[in-house]
Amino acid sequence: MPAESSSDDSQRVVVATWRAESARLVGGLTRMTRDLELAEDLAQDALVAALEQWPTSGVPDNPAAWLMSVAKRRGIDHFRRADTLRRKTAELGHARAGEEAEMPDFDSQVDSIEDDVLRLIFLSCHPALTAESRAALTLRLVGGLTTAEIARGFMVSESSMGQRISRAKKTLSTAGVELELPTGSERAQRLDDVMAVIYLIFNEGYTATAGEDWMRPALAEEAVRLAGMLVDLAPGDVEVLGLRALLEIQASRMDARVDERGQAVLLEEQDRSRWDQTLISHGLEALEQAERLARRGTPVGRYFLQASIAAEHARAGHAEDTNWRRIAGLYDVLAGAAPGPVVEVNRAVAHGRAFGPDAGLAVLSALDEGALDGSPLLPSVRGDLLARAGLHPQAAEAFTDAAARTRNEGERAVLQRRATENLTFGSTPG
Known part of the structure; x- marks a missing residue:
């Protein structure tokens, strides 16, 4: 038993x-x-070598250096078999041509290590790839997740996800993409892509697109970790700090988003004592750093503004304490900075809370009905505003429409419940 325990401990460390x-x-x-x-x-x-050796030899003092040393030795073996040892040994070991291959010290060999991570993040989010492929490749290369883990997170088969990742790598290879940091306007654009992928991963974890589960916490947690890594790599960027703040504050609610039966719980019904105060504290600290930069004239964008909105919820001890007028104002700014139908629907929610349901419905009325075709978001928000206006039959119809559109079973259950409540004139706030 002790040996098994030691082996289990080693595997966890690996x-x-x-x-x-x-x-x-x-x-x-x-x-x-x-x-x-x-x-x-x-x-x-x-x-694989670590999984085989560490349980018996023990965990090395510097696990990362051990892994790199083994990987480079395997690399030299690979190039030797390919009959290109002399050229590639120089690249791997910085050795002069004609010398014996010698494994250099990890610290002296891999300088600019954080730049390597940043390059890898930008490589994973290359514009030659689709958004879905960027997310998968980022989780694989930067997050360190297995293909099986990524496939489970996005509700596809492992073979399908493996093919998606393989195609993404081939696309990069065919395009001749190298591990270099973009510069100038291209870097700014690619940084936006990187943040968008991390946000996409978080949202899929926070509210799953399909399946029986309301959330997929592992994906959301990985996105929070990636956002923190991005801050370490680009600490002076307002939007990067905003993204980290947004994800940490949002993630703080995850335990409260389901009840003891595993049923979904909407924001205004949540037990806020279950919100993770450590995540909230870290998120607010990141937002404060971003605010200091903004006060010096650094432009802000969608992630900073969304983090500011999330912070208003985090600072309210009870749902009725929420400063909806402040949130409505922030959504007005966000609508100008990052216009789009999702922002408008959320702006309608804020205006409905701040100024009454008619104000929210007025915002929705300006939206093209086909703007979010197939999504449950628009009819679910319309249903909520109609219910608050006392128009229960219309609200029930809207919630029924929303329930028919969602592919998430947890979300469907909430929407069907609200439709039933309104049919019996027993609407509850959501």
């Missing part, structure tokens, strides 16, 4: 180390080999 260090490992190897697929294979070989 998994934790891989999750924390895989991006640095793959990034460094990609920079040295100039081959993303080979770099990932070498990193995976090192992971």
Whole structure:
């Protein structure tokens, strides 16, 4: 039993180390080999070696350095078999041509290690890839998740996800994309893409698109971790800080979003004592850093504004304490900074709470009915505003429409319940 326990402990350390260090490992190897697929294979070989050796030999003092050392040795073996040892040894080991291959010290060999991670994030979010492929590749290369874990998160088969990731790598290879940081306007655009992918991953975890589960916490938690990593790599960017603040504050509610039976609980019905105060504190701290930069004239955008809105909810001890007028004003600004139908629907919610349901319905009336075709968001918000206006039959009809549109079973149950309540004139606030 003690041996099994020790083996289990070692495996947990391997998994934790891989999750924390895989991006640095793959990034460094990609920079040295100039081959993303080979770099990932070498990193995976090192992971397998750790799983085999650490339970018996013990966890090394510097696990990350151990993994890199093993990966580079496997790389030299690969190039030796390919009969290109001399050229590639120089790239891997900084050795002069004609010298014996010698494994250099990890610290002296892999400098600019955080730059390697940043390069890897930008590589995963290259514009040649679709949004779905960017998310999958980011989770694989930067998050260190297995193909099976990513497939479960996005409710697709492991083989389908494997093919998606493989196609993404081939797309990058065919396009001749290298592990280099973009500059100028391209970098700004790509940073937006990086943040959009992290936000997409979080949203899929916070409210799953389909399936029986209301949420997929592992995806949301991974997005929070990636946002924190991005702040470490770009600490002076207002929007990066805003993204981190937004995700941490939103994630603080996750335990309260389901009841003891696993049923979904809407924001205004949540037990706020179950909100994670540590995440809220970290989120508000990141937002304060962003606010200091904004006061110096740095432009703000969608993530900063959404974080400011989330902060208003976090600061309200009870639902009735929420400063909806402030939130409505922030949504008005957001509508100008990042216009779109989703923002307008949420703006309608805020105006409905701040100034009465008719004000919210007026915002919705300006929206094109086909703007969110197939999404339950528009009819669900319309149903809520109609219920608050006392128009219960119309509200029931809207909630029934929304329930028919969603592919998430947890969300469907909430919408059907609200439709039933309004049919019996027993609407409850949501």
